[in-house]
Amino acid sequence: MNKHTVIIIGSGFGGQSAAIRLNKMGIKDYIILERRSFMGGTWSQNSYPGAAVDVHSPLYSLSNEPYRWSQMFAHQDELQTYTNYIIDKHKLRAKTRTNTEVISNRWNEEEQHWEIETNQEVFIAKFVINASGPLSTPVIPNFPGKDEFKGASFHTNNWDHNVDYKGKKVAIIGSGASAAQVIPAIADDVSELHVFQRTPHWVLPRPEKTFSKLERHLLGYSWYYNTLRSLIYWKLESRLLGFKYSKAILNVFAQKQARKTLKRQVKDPTIRKKLTPDYTIGCKRIILSNTLLPSFNKSNVHLHDKNDGIKSINESGIQTASGNQLDVDIIIYATGYDATDGVISYPVVGKNNLSLQQAWQEYPRAYLGTSIPEFPNLFIVTGPNTGIGHTSALVIIESQMEYIERCIKHVQMNGDQSIEVNKEAENEYTRNIHSEMEKTVWKAGGCTSWYQSKSGHVISVYPGFTFTYLKKAKSFQPNHHITA
Numbered sequence: 001m002n003k004h005t006v007i008i009i010g011s012g013f014g015g016q017s018a019a020i021r022l023n024k025m026g027i028k029d030y031i032i033l034e035r036r037s038f039m040g041g042t043w044s045q046n047s048y049p050g051a052a053v054d055v056h057s058p059l060y061s062l063s064n065e066p067y068r069w070s071q072m073f074a075h076q077d078e079l080q081t082y083t084n085y086i087i088d089k090h091k092l093r094a095k096t097r098t099n100t101e102v103i104s105n106r107w108n109e110e111e112q113h114w115e116i117e118t119n120q121e122v123f124i125a126k127f128v129i130n131a132s133g134p135l136s137t138p139v140i141p142n143f144p145g146k147d148e149f150k151g152a153s154f155h156t157n158n159w160d161h162n163v164d165y166k167g168k169k170v171a172i173i174g175s176g177a178s179a180a181q182v183i184p185a186i187a188d189d190v191s192e193l194h195v196f197q198r199t200p201h202w203v204l205p206r207p208e209k210t211f212s213k214l215e216r217h218l219l220g221y222s223w224y225y226n227t228l229r230s231l232i233y234w235k236l237e238s239r240l241l242g243f244k245y246s247k248a249i250l251n252v253f254a255q256k257q258a259r260k261t262l263k264r265q266v267k268d269p270t271i272r273k274k275l276t277p278d279y280t281i282g283c284k285r286i287i288l289s290n291t292l293l294p295s296f297n298k299s300n301v302h303l304h305d306k307n308d309g310i311k312s313i314n315e316s317g318i319q320t321a322s323g324n325q326l327d328v329d330i331i332i333y334a335t336g337y338d339a340t341d342g343v344i345s346y347p348v349v350g351k352n353n354l355s356l357q358q359a360w361q362e363y364p365r366a367y368l369g370t371s372i373p374e375f376p377n378l379f380i381v382t383g384p385n386t387g388i389g390h391t392s393a394l395v396i397i398e399s400q401m402e403y404i405e406r407c408i409k410h411v412q413m414n415g416d417q418s419i420e421v422n423k424e425a426e427n428e429y430t431r432n433i434h435s436e437m438e439k440t441v442w443k444a445g446g447c448t449s450w451y452q453s454k455s456g457h458v459i460s461v462y463p464g465f466t467f468t469y470l471k472k473a474k475s476f477q478p479n480h481h482i483t484a
Contacts, residue, residue, distance in 0.1 A: 006030035006408075007116055007125035009102055012041015014131030014381035014397050016086050017062065019095060021401045025408070032092065033118060035101035039087055041133060043079035048159040048178065050185030051076035054206075054288045058225060059232045059392040062086065066225035068216040072209040073288075102132075106349045107376065112417040112484065114377065126417070127408060131381040134339040134460065141173075141335055144312040151317075153331040156182060165330055167191050171318055173310065174334030175201060176450075177285055182334060183301070184291035193301045194318070194326055196310055199447070200274065202258040202281040206288040239390035240465055243282050244440045255281040265293035274305045282389065283445025339460055340364060340453040343383060350375035351420075363455040365430045367421040367480070368473060369462070370400050371407070376418035376484070379404045385433050386469075387451070387460040389442060396462065399470040406476035416483040425480035436463040 005027055008015045011034040022030050038044055043053075053060050057069040057078075067082055074082070087093060103117045105128060116123040138157040140146070146153075152163040156178040166189045172179055175197035187193055211219065218224040242249035258281055266272040275296065277284070295301055304320060311319045317328040338345075343364055348356040351374045359372060366372045369386035370379050379400075386396050411419050434457060437443045442451050442458045451460040462469055 002031070002121065003113075003124040004029050004031055005125070006127045006129060007114070007123055008032045008129045008131055009116075010034065010041060010131035010133055010136070010381075011039040011087075011092070011096055012043075012131065012133050012136075013062070013083070013394055014133060015041070015129075016083070016090070016092060017394075017397050017401055018129045018131055018381065018404070019092050020062070020086075020090055021405055023090065025405060027408075030095065031123070032096040033100045033102060033116070033123070034096055034098045037099050039093065039096055039098065040080060040083040042135060043076055043083055045136075046157060046159075046178070047076055047080075047161070048156045048182050048185075050181035050183075051178075052181060053079060054177065055392045056232045056236075058219070058228050059236070060394060062394065063226075063229070063398055065089075066220055066222050068211075068219045070211060070216065072211070073206060102346045104347045104349070105378075107351060107378075109351055112376075127377045127379070129379045129381060129404065130344055130383075132344065134343055134382050134387065135337045137338045137342050137345045138333075139335055139338050140333045143310055146313045148315050149313050149317070149331060150315045151329045151331065153333065155333045155335065157337075163330060165190055168329040169317075169327065170194070170330045170332060171196065171326065171328045172332040172334055174198075174336065176334060176336060177287060178336075179334035180287045180289050180292045182332065184289070184295045187295045187298055187301050191300060192328070193298075194304060194328065195296075195301065196304045196318075197274070198306055198309065199284070200277045200305075201284055201287045202255070202277050203261060203275075203287045203289055203293055204254065204258055205261060206290050208290065233391065233395070236391040237465055237467070243390055243442070244436075244463065247280065247441075250281055250441065254286070258286075262293060265297075267297050271296050271303055274303055277447075279447035280441050280445035282441040283447035284449045284451075285389070336450050339387075339450055340384075341459075343380065343459075348375070348378070350378070363453045363457045364459050365426065367426040367429050368400070368403050368469075369396075370403055371421040371426070373421055373423040373426050376420040377411075379407070384459050385437075385462050387462065388466065389451075389461045391466055395466045396469060399466065399473045402470065403473040403476065406474075407481070410476065410478065410481070411483065414483060418484045420482050421480055422482050425477070433463060434458075437461075439463070 008018045011032050015032050052075045057074040101119045105116050114125045114128045138155040154160045169192040170190045171194040173196045308320050308322045311321045318326045354374045364384040366383045369383040407419050437458050440463050442461050451458050453459040
């Protein structure tokens with residue numbers, strides 16, 4: 001068995017941030033466990049046509065890592081290059097075990113450590129930082145007859161590059177963020193594209209910008225990079241005013257613009273009606289795109305709404321709810337992830353034989369979205385209510401590192417073995433989170449989204465400004481914790 005001070009699970013931006021922070025703390029006895037054969041997380045895994053970030057690249061990057069981005073919204077290949085740059089700069093490959101999938105994680109109360117069983121071997125760690133990410137477990141609905149289909153089928157998260165879609169009849173199931181990028185990327189190359197939409201999304205123009213040679217040069221300097229990051233940060237942070245405090249702001253600055261964009265870019269009024277949401281903008285993830293809506297003007301692109309959805313799948317294709325048989329060559333599932341109830345995909349057992357599934361029986365919850373009572377020395381990166389609906393996820397991830405560092409240092413400085421948040425502090429934090437959530441568009445916007453768990457609670461999003469979260473993460477409260 002391998003024994004380490006810290007084990008990090010996942011090698012995406014969360015895992016990389018954790019490793020970099022441990023290095024700065026002088027903790028070198030850690031390893032990263034990665035279930036795939038390669039490192040990098042989301043932007044190494046998601047390589048579907050059109051894949052790109054929908055947050056400004058200078059903010060969708062680590063704060064202390066200036067990078068000469070080529071454009072404001074980087075495409076997948078550049079994002080993968082960036083994440084590999086971070087991995088290699090901080091020599092994280094030597095600290096990583098790839099092809100190592102966690103099967104279970106169990107707390108040993110007597111020894112005060114975690115025992116992590118993997119498909120390779122058993123690891124022991126004093127601290128565990130789970131950074132597997134909420135968008136790592138793809139979901140494919142169990143449509144009747146799904147397994148009977150004889151053509152190629154795959155989720156956007158596992159795009160099959162051996163399948164040639166050119167000239168083929170293709171069905172794409174889903175119309176969210178991934179589908180919105182795939183549809184315009186392949187529409188001109190396929191003979192037919194059938195888009196199955198359960199609920200339409202509001203679409204806003206994407207403010208594209210290619211950086212000039214001079215701008216790219218300046219992006220390599222911290223002063224310029226941080227100035228640009230700061231300008232972008234405060235601009236995006238102001239979005240919360242609409243998402244939480246004023247529907248009038250949302251209507252004037254976003255929903256009206258989205259309606260105008262839809263009217264301008266989609267010619268057919270029948271298709272336009274199908275693409276018009278009946279909920280407040282922001283309740284579901286807003287799509288930023290200049291090419292998605294015009295795709296529905298193409299004669300080979302066919303939109304199927306909920307009235308003509310999927311009844312079943314068979315050997316040759318899809319039978320719709322209206323009774324039509326659509327023969328297709330390829331089915332692409334853009335059906336999202338288990339991002340709420342399945343935040344951690346493997347069994348975790350804490351003190352008193354309490355499983356995480358039992359602790360989260362009502363709905364997933366955690367103090368600062370990071371720590372859970374009865375689960376000592378366990379920290380969840382991008383845990384419950386740490387997703388962000390108005391700015392970059394990396395702002396929250398780096399804030400979580402502030403809290404994790406303070407917890408570990410508190411244990412080290414006091415000669416303790418373990419630390420956990422107490423139930424009262426977690427209860428109060430969670431109560432406040434969901435009280436604040438009631439004021440937001442994510443809860444009161446009139447939609448059902450992947451932000452919500454089965455309980456109806458909004459689990460994926462933090463209902464406040466990121467600077468307030470950072471302040472809480474930095475303000476470590478010893479009385480909120482139990483040490484042993």
